[in-house]
Amino acid sequence: MYKDKTDKELLEVLEQYSQLTFESQLSLKDEISTRGLIADTSELDAAIEDKISRIKNFEFLKDFGFKAETTDNKFLVTRTQTATLTDVFAVILGLIIFFLGVNGVVNLVMTFVNGDEIDVFTLAVKFAMAGLVFVGIKFFSGLKRLFDYSGFELARTDGDITLKKRFDIKLEEIRAKASDLFLDREEDELELKLGNQVIFSSNAESLVQRMTLEELTKRLKGN
Known part of the structure; x- marks a missing residue:
């Protein structure tokens, strides 16, 4: 460099x-x-x-929306309240933008149906309002995170790993050995996995995020 x-x-x-x-x-x-x-x-x-x-104190886990703590010989990773509130806000904002977009689509269609004469600028504004539908949809990714991580827990107790996570909406609990936990890189993403299940992922190009997941994996494995 x-x-x-x-x-x-x-x-x-x-x-x-x-x-x-x-x-x-x-x-x-x-x-x-x-x-x-x-x-x-x-x-x-x-x-x-x-x-x-x-990094070793897991302060940067918050960048993924999680926090880690040790209580009663249990190392526990949970979702932060800030991350949850951010997802809720994203969903609400997404709904508002989506419905504004729907109104824009209706307005645009009626303009052509009625044969209204409008200038280029007004037409461009109507198209832009209609395009908000797609912008709103992008915000709905927060809804998936809310479902996936509602009740989420990742814990190590006496050498065993317990994962509580929603799969197809239902909250499930998976118990496994620490040896089943590993990091897997998929292009630009670094995924923390338990068996075939992806717990969460980070930007593999970010050194801080990568080191954070590596330290977390070591801690969960007891290294």
């Missing part, structure tokens, strides 16, 4: 370390070390160590 930069440019980037992504910070540290440059990297090192500590 920084191989084409001169030593001076590299040190200038070091001064702006706080504006870099976590992956860029790691690359910068490696490049400085590889070149043997004499520079004060203490603040960069501290920032990296802080991020790694937060």
